[in-house]
Amino acid sequence: MTLALDATLRRVPELLVEVDSAHQVRVHHDRRILEFGPHALSLLDVFYEPTTVGDAIHRLRPRLKGRRAVDELVATLATMVSAGLLTTEPAAGHSELMFPVGGYGQAYMDIAMLQDPIRKSLFIKAIDEVVGPDDVVLDLGTGSGILAVASARAGARRVYAVEPARTGDIASRIVERNGFKDRVTMVRGWSTATELPEKATVLTTDIVGNDCLDMVIWENLQDARRRLLTEDARLIPGSLRSHAYLAHMPEEFRLRHRILDSHIRTWQDRYGIDFTPMLEDDLPRSAGFYERPEHVRNWERLSDPAPLFTVDLRTDVRHFENQVTVPVTTSGVFNTAIVFFEARLGPTTTLSTAPWNGGELSHWYCAGWTFAKDRKVTPGDAITLSYQYQGDGRARVDLVEE
Numbered sequence: 001m002t003l004a005l006d007a008t009l010r011r012v013p014e015l016l017v018e019v020d021s022a023h024q025v026r027v028h029h030d031r032r033i034l035e036f037g038p039h040a041l042s043l044l045d046v047f048y049e050p051t052t053v054g055d056a057i058h059r060l061r062p063r064l065k066g067r068r069a070v071d072e073l074v075a076t077l078a079t080m081v082s083a084g085l086l087t088t089e090p091a092a093g094h095s096e097l098m099f100p101v102g103g104y105g106q107a108y109m110d111i112a113m114l115q116d117p118i119r120k121s122l123f124i125k126a127i128d129e130v131v132g133p134d135d136v137v138l139d140l141g142t143g144s145g146i147l148a149v150a151s152a153r154a155g156a157r158r159v160y161a162v163e164p165a166r167t168g169d170i171a172s173r174i175v176e177r178n179g180f181k182d183r184v185t186m187v188r189g190w191s192t193a194t195e196l197p198e199k200a201t202v203l204t205t206d207i208v209g210n211d212c213l214d215m216v217i218w219e220n221l222q223d224a225r226r227r228l229l230t231e232d233a234r235l236i237p238g239s240l241r242s243h244a245y246l247a248h249m250p251e252e253f254r255l256r257h258r259i260l261d262s263h264i265r266t267w268q269d270r271y272g273i274d275f276t277p278m279l280e281d282d283l284p285r286s287a288g289f290y291e292r293p294e295h296v297r298n299w300e301r302l303s304d305p306a307p308l309f310t311v312d313l314r315t316d317v318r319h320f321e322n323q324v325t326v327p328v329t330t331s332g333v334f335n336t337a338i339v340f341f342e343a344r345l346g347p348t349t350t351l352s353t354a355p356w357n358g359g360e361l362s363h364w365y366c367a368g369w370t371f372a373k374d375r376k377v378t379p380g381d382a383i384t385l386s387y388q389y390q391g392d393g394r395a396r397v398d399l400v401e402e
């Protein structure tokens with residue numbers, strides 16, 4: 001293969017890279033695993049932005065010791081091009097992969113999000129409340145471009161729409177088709193690796209997970225506040241308030257989320273193998289889960305919601321812990337805490353993911369934690385739950401035994 005020095009290449013977005021202790025690099029791409037020497041990392045790094053072959057070699061040249069290293073780098077570059085890791089055209093359109101790295105880029109994600117009438121309409125309502133003609137908007141994770149278009153439509157002077165997934169290409173076309181190409185600038189990449197020519201006065205983002213912090217919104221916003229936003233920038237959402245209530249998860253769902261005695265008996269009969277260590281391992285833990293709101297809203301509710309924590313997205317990341325004692329209001333069998341949140345989007349706009357607010361069309365699942373043992377409770381009892389945020393989107397809820 002001949003590579004012209006003036007050919008522009010870029011790295012495809014859907015890659016997973018592993019490096020071992022011997023500096024060997026394994027790249028997972030398109031259901032294959034490709035192995036390279038140490039030059040692979042520099043090349044993937046330099047071609048993160050579209051770059052000519054000549055420029056890339058020029059930039060990497062100081063790190064290369066001797067002619068042999070240059071030849072190895074060029075050979076690795078050629079292999080990466082023929083394997084489709086570096087391409088002359090940006091990856092465009094929805095992904096054909098079942099699980100693109102990062103979980104975004106497939107048509108079904110956009111369908112689910114755009115079909116959710118409550119979630120998107122409230123974001124757009126908040127944008128209409130907050131964005132004005134002097135504003136520069138950073139839309140962090142633009143996806144289909146919906147919030148970028150809504151911000152331009154609300155009058156923003158400039159919108160920077162940032163998206164690493166290949167759907168960024170479709171978003172560009174949607175922006176253009178809706179007549180906002182002159183005011184919306186598409187930026188392909190992760191916000192954390194993005195520079196903007198000016199600071200934004202408003203941030204919009206829907207990287208709000210089922211368990212509000214699990215898409216790493218807090219950490220991403222901390223970076224954006226530091227580098228990409230004005231000091232007094234308005235954030236959509238600005239804060240997240242999480243609540244927990246006590247519930248009974250019915251047996252058919254418990255069978256999906258916990259290892260139970262009945263599993264062990266069934267598997268013993270079916271396979272002739274004793275899986276009891278799985279049960280022993282599972283017993284001391286609380287198990288986090290996501291379930292559809294149209295199921296969860298039918299589970300017996302044994303308490304009112306109690307505030308679990310509030311996160312102001314204008315403050316910095318902390319690991320934190322909280323405890324809440326939840327009074328039982330209805331007799332029943334407690335085995336699960338359901339956790340939902342309210343996102344403050346605008347001065348008069350708040351979005352709640354309580355299961356009774358969502359339904360079949362909700363893009364969000366309900367988050368919850370289910371415990372090993374059923375416990376009979378009656379009004380007058382109280383259950384103490386602990387919540388721990390461990391950073392990087394990881395959280396857990398445990399029972400505090402009195």
Ligand SMILES: C[S@@+](CC[C@H](N)C(=O)[O-])C[C@H]1O[C@@H](n2cnc3c(N)ncnc32)[C@H](O)[C@@H]1O
Pocket residue numbers: 102104105113114140141142143144145146147162163164165189190191192205206207208220
């Ligand atoms: C839940 S979708 C929302 C898409 C669209 N804004 C909407 O409201 O329908 C989140 C999008 O954010 C992107 N994303 C996640 N983290 C990001 C980051 N740090 N920088 C840029 N995009 C990010 C994902 O690739 C995904 O397309």
